[in-house]
Amino acid sequence: MSGKLSKPNLSHPQVSALVHRLYGWTPAIVRPLPSYDDQNFYVAPVDGGEFILKVMNSTDSENTALLEVQTHAMSFLCHNGLPTQTAMPTTTGQLMSLEELDCGLGSQKYLVRLLTYLSGITISKVPASTQLLYEVGKTAARMDQILQEMDHPHLHVLERDKFIWSLSSIPLLEPYLFVMDGDPIQEVVRAVLQQYKTHIVPQRSAFRKCINHGDFNDLNVLVEAEESLGYRISGILDFGDMNSGFYVHELAIAIMYMMIEHPEPVEVGGPVLAGWESLIPLNKPEKDALYLLVLCRVCQSLILARHTVLKHPENEKYLMITAKAGVRILRQLWELGREEVERMWFQSAARFDGK
Incomplete structure (x- = not known):
């Protein structure tokens, strides 16, 4: 920052x-x-x-x-x-x-x-079927599995202490809450940041560590039309936010960004989760944290986009793409509440068993 x-x-x-x-x-x-x-x-x-x-x-x-x-x-x-x-x-x-x-x-x-150059268009521009969302979750999981096998003499640099875009850095957002002044959603953001400290931090020791892409979003995933499936993933872009994190972080990030252009954002979680768990089933603490981590990523995106606009107003249109939908999604998830959203996601994911 x-x-x-x-x-x-x-x-x-x-x-x-x-x-x-x-x-x-x-x-x-x-x-x-x-x-x-x-x-x-x-x-x-x-x-x-x-x-x-x-x-x-x-x-x-x-x-x-x-x-x-x-x-x-x-x-x-x-x-x-x-x-x-x-x-x-x-x-x-x-x-x-x-x-x-x-x-x-x-x-x-x-x-x-x-x-x-990778051919294709961003996944944000196509209708996201449940099958494509399932492939998003599965691809994100496969990516993290492969990254765990990677070796490099400078691998330690991925321990990015205080990296503001890491989901481990949510408390670092508090000094920037002023960018939400005057917006009614600020109180929800403040509450989410507080719940991160009380509910996520104590559970983190049970999360499984890995290397995260860190920005598996709807503008960083390319797709191409395919006759049998509708669309297939043809590209993964932008590794600038790579960091040492946790598997559940990658999943939360993927779910949150696949909601941005979807007409029914809450329904995204089930198929993405199913695709992820086809390779990496979540443990109980990871399951318990998923809803709140998705909310945290929305808040992160809202705060950092608005802060960056203050420095680069000429780039406002691009910077605010996610933030505009983010307010609506955050309010919907918050009002439904953890219990109801988790029920929807995990019941929907269970229907994908055997794919």
Whole structure:
């Protein structure tokens, strides 16, 4: 939440020159893509192929060890059968390059990677059938299972103490509650944060640890049409929030974000949970925490989006995509209450047995 973060703002000529210098290619097409803290471009070289150029913000660019692990994780998942991007080597064989660039704020260092392009559209743009939601849960679980097998000399950097987007960091949101001032939903958010301390923290020792993607959201999951199933998952994007966490965190995050565009948000939980439990059945403390962890992720998203808008008002439309639906979803889940939501989710999930 530091004010030092500098989001890159490269021009098209700068991007073309960068791609040519680092990779030896001349871009025929350069097109900006939405982003939160970084800058992303679709790049199609003259000689063919499609890629995504990712320019990290100045703050994250300082943590090269973390970015090495994230880049390695993408490759590791790809080699184990999941549809993830991989980094292209520069002409000197590097998978990422720290570049000194001037985006109008003076010369700063930004870490640059050219990633393979994955076809498909975001899952936010298609009707989410129960079968597709089941596949979302199963894919998220499979991803975490594979990440547990990964080794890397810098794996320790995923112990991201006080990482604001981790579900272990919910108490760190309290100083930022002021961004909700004047919104009636603030009292619900405050109550959720308090319940995290009284109900989740004492149970955490029983949660099973793993490496989390940390942002398995409806804009980071790509799908393609498939005749028999309707849609299949064709891509998992953005590993920037990877952290050492817990299996139940990944599940809660996936459930929450699959609600955003769904006409009946509460009904999402059952099929996602069923897909997850087809590979990783929850233990009792994890089951007991799931409802509240989903609420916590909604609150996290609301607070951090509004705080970021204060710093980057020009990016408000993208930053508030999730937050606008989040208020409605939070109110609905809160008013239904834990007992009723859990009953709906776990009864619905049970009907998927044997899939």
